[in-house]
Amino acid sequence: MSFWEVVSAVLLLATALGVVRAQNAVHAALSLIANFLVVAAVYAGLEARFVAMTQVIVYAGAIVVLFLFVIMLLSAARSEAGPDPLPGLQPLALLGGVSLAAVLVYAVSRFQAPANPASLQGGLPQALGPLLYQPERWMYAVLLVGFLLLVATVAAMLLVEPERIAPPLSGKRPQDQQEGARP
Amino acid sequence: MTDSLLAAGVKAFLVVFGLLTAFAYMTLVERRLLARFQVRLGPNRVGPLGLFQPLADAIKSIFKEDLVVSKADRLVFLLAPIISITFALVGFGLIPFGPKHAFFGWDPWVINLDVGILYLFAVSEMAVYGIFLAGWASNSKYSLLGSLRSSAALISYELSLGMSLLAPALLVGSLNLQDIVAWQENNGWLILPLFPAFALFFISSMAEAARTPFDLPEAEQELVGGYNTEYSSIKWALFQMAEYVHLITASALIPTIFLGGWRMPGFLPDIPFLWMFLKMALFLFVFIWIRATWFRLRYDQLMRFGWGRLLPAALIWFLLSALVVAAGASISVLNWFSLASVLVLLAVLLSGPARQKTAKGGAA
Amino acid sequence: MSIAALAQSLGITLKALFTRPVTIPYPDAPVALKPRFHGRHVLTRHPGGLEKCIGCSLCAAACPAYAIYVEAAENDPANPTSAGERYAKVYEINMLRCIFCGLCEEACPTGAVVMGYEFEMADYRYSDFVYGKEDLLVEVQGTKPQRRESTYTGREVKPGYAVPYARVELEGVNPPKARVERAAPKPWRDNPVDDDHHEGGHS
Numbered sequence: 001m002s003f004w005e006v007v008s009a010v011l012l013l014a015t016a017l018g019v020v021r022a023q024n025a026v027h028a029a030l031s032l033i034a035n036f037l038v039v040a041a042v043y044a045g046l047e048a049r050f051v052a053m054t055q056v057i058v059y060a061g062a063i064v065v066l067f068l069f070v071i072m073l074l075s076a077a078r079s080e081a082g083p084d085p086l087p088g089l090q091p092l093a094l095l096g097g098v099s100l101a102a103v104l105v106y107a108v109s110r111f112q113a114p115a116n117p118a119s120l121q122g123g124l125p126q127a128l129g130p131l132l133y134q135p136e137r138w139m140y141a142v143l144l145v146g147f148l149l150l151v152a153t154v155a156a157m158l159l160v161e162p163e164r165i166a167p168p169l170s171g172k173r174p175q176d177q178q179e180g181a182r183p
Numbered sequence: 184m185t186d187s188l189l190a191a192g193v194k195a196f197l198v199v200f201g202l203l204t205a206f207a208y209m210t211l212v213e214r215r216l217l218a219r220f221q222v223r224l225g226p227n228r229v230g231p232l233g234l235f236q237p238l239a240d241a242i243k244s245i246f247k248e249d250l251v252v253s254k255a256d257r258l259v260f261l262l263a264p265i266i267s268i269t270f271a272l273v274g275f276g277l278i279p280f281g282p283k284h285a286f287f288g289w290d291p292w293v294i295n296l297d298v299g300i301l302y303l304f305a306v307s308e309m310a311v312y313g314i315f316l317a318g319w320a321s322n323s324k325y326s327l328l329g330s331l332r333s334s335a336a337l338i339s340y341e342l343s344l345g346m347s348l349l350a351p352a353l354l355v356g357s358l359n360l361q362d363i364v365a366w367q368e369n370n371g372w373l374i375l376p377l378f379p380a381f382a383l384f385f386i387s388s389m390a391e392a393a394r395t396p397f398d399l400p401e402a403e404q405e406l407v408g409g410y411n412t413e414y415s416s417i418k419w420a421l422f423q424m425a426e427y428v429h430l431i432t433a434s435a436l437i438p439t440i441f442l443g444g445w446r447m448p449g450f451l452p453d454i455p456f457l458w459m460f461l462k463m464a465l466f467l468f469v470f471i472w473i474r475a476t477w478f479r480l481r482y483d484q485l486m487r488f489g490w491g492r493l494l495p496a497a498l499i500w501f502l503l504s505a506l507v508v509a510a511g512a513s514i515s516v517l518n519w520f521s522l523a524s525v526l527v528l529l530a531v532l533l534s535g536p537a538r539q540k541t542a543k544g545g546a547a
Numbered sequence: 548m549s550i551a552a553l554a555q556s557l558g559i560t561l562k563a564l565f566t567r568p569v570t571i572p573y574p575d576a577p578v579a580l581k582p583r584f585h586g587r588h589v590l591t592r593h594p595g596g597l598e599k600c601i602g603c604s605l606c607a608a609a610c611p612a613y614a615i616y617v618e619a620a621e622n623d624p625a626n627p628t629s630a631g632e633r634y635a636k637v638y639e640i641n642m643l644r645c646i647f648c649g650l651c652e653e654a655c656p657t658g659a660v661v662m663g664y665e666f667e668m669a670d671y672r673y674s675d676f677v678y679g680k681e682d683l684l685v686e687v688q689g690t691k692p693q694r695r696e697s698t699y700t701g702r703e704v705k706p707g708y709a710v711p712y713a714r715v716e717l718e719g720v721n722p723p724k725a726r727v728e729r730a731a732p733k734p735w736r737d738n739p740v741d742d743d744h745h746e747g748g749h750s
Contacts, residue, residue, distance in 0.1 A: 026259060026319060033312070053301035061308030065315070065338060072319050072327060124297050125358065220560045224570040476560040477553065531550045 011038045025077045029068050036060040048123035194293045199272055206427040207237035213471050220475035247416040259320035264421035267313025271428040274306040278435045279361050281445050281455025299360040300348050307391055311337045314410045321413035330410035333400040339489040340390035346497035347383035350504040351440050364444035374441040376517035379500045379524045381441045388433035395474040402479050438462035577709040579725045585647040587665035590683045591718050593630055600659035601631035609654035614644035638680045642668055661716045665690050667707055685719040
């Protein structure tokens with residue numbers, strides 16, 4: 001393994017540990033951001049540059065922001081220490097961790113690098129486009145994922161303000177809107 | 184082919200140094216220009232023409248007492264302005280200022296990424312964290328609310344920022360800023376076929392740099408709260424630096440993508456740094472002009488505008504460009520569409536009710 | 548806001564950009580005062596050199612801030628100071644109490660105390676703000692701190708103001724002239740007023 005691979009591995013482990021062990025949820029989120037940035041660097045090193053940038057934009061730039069919004073708005077930053085609410089959680093966690101590790105080790109051992117890094121063309125959209133959008137490749141999968149995202153968006157809106165979007169579903173009439181809600 | 188790591192390091196240092204000096208003098212330029220828009224002189228006492236004013240402001244800023252609120256999270260309190268300024272500074276390195284080897288034998292850019300536009304997008308999104316964490320780390324509820332509102336506004340305008348950049352990327356076929364500049368040399372400036380994308384990108388850049396009329400993060404300080412209420416001295420100065428560096432980067436990006444970058448059309452010679460500086464100066468002037476003129480949007484107006492007007496407009500324009508490209512039509516079709524949008528804009532301008540002269544003593 | 552309104556507002560500010568700024572770079576340029584400006588009081592003299600102030604204390608009585616202190620003394624007939632029977636031996640105005648309302652000028656029967664044009668009176672000690680007769684007479688150029696500074700630097704007192712014309716009541720005061728916006732009004736009498744018939748000649 002090259003020097004940079006070792007460095008990124010150490011950083012990944014350290015930040016991941018930081019996420020799990022931080023006393024403060026916001027520190028954990030910051031650790032998570034650092035983790036995502038290192039992952040993006042690893043992707044870039046693996047000639048998957050588009051995925052690297054998307055990792056930063058989507059994960060570090062949107063998802064962790066969402067986490068932080070929730071943490072900050074609900075003042076959920078402080079850690080709560082105490083006994084586990086359910087019995088037998090620690091052996092179960094150990095079992096889960098060991099099985100995940102086993103799966104990962106198996107996957108890594110079966111990994112085959114692509115023959116020629118240059119054929120990846122740097123993982124740029126010019127190379128990814130044909131893969132994603134040709135009907136004989138992954139186009140239908142992309143369409144399904146897009147549709148899933150659309151469903152999720154509409155569902156989120158419905159959960160928040162059902163009377164505005166689909167009055168019959170909520171059981172309230174549109175004229176029963178709460179004060180401050182816009183028509 | 185590319186410069187050595189040492190050269191890149193030196194250029195990075197020069198870019199940072201240049202940006203920070205430019206920030207300092209931009210504060211002076213902005214104050215003088217705003218003053219002239221308001222029929223008064225700006226600061227002109229400190230040194231000839233007020234040229235030492237930024238130095239005086241910097242010294243004052245550094246010597247102020249550096250307060251840290253007692254219950255603040257010290258690590259994050261320190262980290263927030265650092266995040267802000269770091270991600271503001273790294274965005275500038277992509278912008279090409281000339282052809283290869285134009286900078287004393289080195290390339291006049293710090294780095295040339297193939298995913299240039301995505302990198303800029305990523306960097307501006309990470310910079311939102313500075314504001315976000317600053318409000319939280321101050322451990323003050325008004326700072327927190329102010330920072331959450333500001334970061335929500337910034338994130339909303341990221342969407343139209345990205346969407347409006349999809350159309351140029353589509354036409355050029357590459358995300359690399361240098362490819363975009365080279366394409367514009369052969370096919371004309373991208374503002375011609377993509378005027379709506381230019382307008383949307385311009386408006387979204389104003390929002391991303393938190394300039395009036397979208398300067399909610401700044402205005403929050405006039406009200407109680409605002410993300411940097413509890414910051415003083417050098418940390419506060421870092422936030423201001425980050426805002427101006429965003430502005431300068433946006434003023435450099437818009438010409439690069441839409442106005443041909445460091446090249447000029449026709450017979451004008453391609454002097455490496457000059458045209459970019461002139462175009463940046465033009466856009467900085469326009470940003471300051473707009474700041475001197477327009478009101479700022481209220482928060483709900485801001486969100487409504489970003490989600491309800493800019494994002495659909497960006498999407499529709501991108502779909503139209505994609506349709507034209509997919510149908511295999513030449514780009515001149517887009518020229519007609521964008522001309523049509525300019526004409527619509529002019530028609531709206533010339534038919535609005537504000538054109539009537541006010542009667543003597545009457546209301547407008 | 549309509550787009551037309553946005554564009555029109557940009558046009559307004561652009562026009563303002565090319566308008567000459569209204570800022571006066573004081574102290575590098577003098578401030579243009581209006582002729583009836585209420586500045587430091589001036590104790591005027593008659594054309595012959597006699598002081599107009601007769602020590603009647605009407606100004607002290609009229610002052611709403613009790614800023615004026617007058618002590619009168621009998622005029623020496625051989626060597627009169629003022630044009631009446633008495634003169635003001637002590638005439639002090641406390642510039643920190645004074646509100647520059649001009650009621651003293653209105654109350655004065657002889658037109659002795661008149662509001663002049665000096666305003667650069669910022670100083671350091673309270674006691675320096677009590678201006679005596681030697682600081683208020685019409686031949687005195689400048690305020691107390693300005694005169695003090697001119698004794699240090701050796702340069703003349705430079706007034707920081709300019710007036711289009713001095714009022715008729717301010718006899719003997721010659722302020723720097725500003726660019727004339729309106730011509731001085733003609734005095735309503737051809738000669739200065741001499742109601743007490745101290746100037747000899749015609750009745």
